[in-house]
Amino acid sequence: MTDWRIGVGLVLSLALGGCPDSNGSSGNCQADRCATECRAAGYTGGACAGDTCRCSGAADAGGDADADDSATARDDSGADEGGGGHYCAEASYIWIANTAEGTLSKLCTLDGIEVGRYATSPLGAGGDPSRTSVNLHGEMVVTNRDTEGGPSSVTKFAAEPEFCVDRDGDTRIRTSRGGDDVLPWGEDECMLWNTPLHDGASGIGARATAWDGREDPATGRGGTVWIGAGTTKQVFQLDGDTGDILWEGTASIGGYGGVMDGRGNFWMVAMVCTTSGMMANCPLVRINTETKEQTPFTVPCGYGITADAQGRIWTSGSTGFGSCVNRLDPATGENVTYRHAGTATAPVFFRGIAVDNRGSVWVANTSGDVLRINEADVTLVHIVEDIAPDAVVGVAIDFQYNVWAVSQGGNAAVKIDPTTYSVERFPVGRGPYTYSDMTGYQLRTVII
Template structure:
């Protein structure tokens, strides 16, 4: 099947406002093949918080417009003939020293940049700087309002969240992971920016889900998201049982819903509701994984939450933030400490062992997305002033503020497998930056308006998980 449409429903038990857990019974209806989607008209909510807010060229959500219902797309299919396909190189071989059946010998790296204005996501080779594919993430174009992305630790899949329609969609990076829906022996998929397949026809779009317990409204649409690394299979040199954790606004007024999806199918496996969510009226804003496989989420200028995935039943630990932190973008370091980029406020971390909040001196600004590189330096997008902030994670000190040759509204930051820092500007381009030679940064035009946070490369997962062995 090219795409699965999963709509889950069921009863859940409510979590309390401090520490909560829930066990749910769920059913799912799956439609195989080209998608038929239905929906209702939704109205975007008003912006919340202080300083620049979400979604427009200046950083704010648009206000007072209404969304069109998703439509059905049954366009014609143009096939691309392939001879097998590459998979992500894990740099290891199964027991006995044999190769991974010839399937793991291609080393690759992609960054996935969503176009909020168009409803598609671009797959860009981080080494060649070539856009190798462009994929619709839903049937409604810019109304999908795509924002957060998350890439699996093995680099094989991306999930893109659509705030406007309550949708999450997965795309496979490699032909070997795509699905021949029509059984013609070929994979129909995009070959570049000029080759965008109609919705429901690209066979590398492997699943999509409309979140059933979403309260509706753009401010409550799915945002914060992270993969788990999964279980490493030495026999095949692949990761299996990979999961996706994400958050959105629940039906209960003021509540947040945290859900776990099966990464391979999009099937809803777990749903936990947190009453009284503190996030300036928005859904859980940022998401990242820690070394213990816990999913961390932040509220916009609000609270910090850890989903304790090893507990049975799963619980949520909720931690108030000091008012000056003003959290926006976030990540987690290799020691399991979450980091928050404040707008407008300092870059800060929560030290898990001591239970203390620590802010970086001299780092007050309107910050957006952030990521940590292979040398334990954090890189943070800054809108006021406009540029890139570098912080030493170990000493929790400011290293430098870097000016950009072209700077409009820096939003997303990610680190690729080679250690290069990527900074995505909302106005339509990205920078590839060598941390050891920041002045030699490369500019890559990317069509569309890009309001993107979270892990666009899979680099955050790699930084907190040990190599397979």
């Protein structure tokens, strides 16, 4: 556990031209210049976070290299931190629910280090956390399914100490610093709220989870969270700031996965599809978040769901013994499908799916592979094989365009280089089980 002092440090924000991205093109922050000018200002180093240069380490006397300073939290050594005594650039986190132990792992995507682990509900492992969703400010929610021991619930966490809440008034933020440092429920001050989802029974099987992207990217204020329940077909809209339930309704299907498109619609894929041989029939529903009007669609496979920048909806899932990846154009109703055969003795089961909006779609295969699909024509590009033991359940894209896979069978997060297909594995908690927008990249590329 780390006690973070509040408001006693500075972050340097430098407008430096020409930061190369992973393809070598120029942005607004130059990595070498950022590090050099941070050191010249008395810090130990610096790194580009998007278009912003963020300095790290103890600052000496206040020079700022043409910087605008803003308050942040520091530990006793004076380092600007994103968690656990480890600097990680803003927005460079992935949040993975550890279902088997009722916790949430927060990893820095730059180096794979787990910088925090948090209890997600008062029910311990019984909370059964799964889907995570990250907003435009980097704050996130995790949905606790809990279909047996109590109500499903949603819990919000802040990504950075300066946005946590000093509930005991001691001017310090008490929060986790890594995988072996889980505070008791309610004691971590980066947990902002927890909202039980009522239905008059023990649990509703809440699953589909997505922010609407209407929050202020600079402050995190505003925005709402949409939740779909698999067993009762309930849909909830929660206030992103308070967790209050703003609206509750019933959908035509029980939501299993959920995604927000760029037009303000919340999409859910059904919890149950009908299959026959190599064919499947999977219902989707589009909910207009303003009018609450529902529009049904049908696709040939469903389990994972995501959206691209053109407003098309992508799904992945089983078609009996085989699996498929499907692109739905809501404007025309057209489905374009990639099918992957399987057999009764060697079935194929596609699960989570993510669009990188750089030309590729990435799909998790339970057997331990990740597939790369061409976004333009929905054809297979490459299979990254044997990245982990069985039960690869989810994929996500980070802000450096790397692909992350969640290995339930290996209790690991797996980082894949999209150019070389090299693989790095990082430990998380027991039974990781997330296949949603766990970095916030999908929402940001659709909304902005």
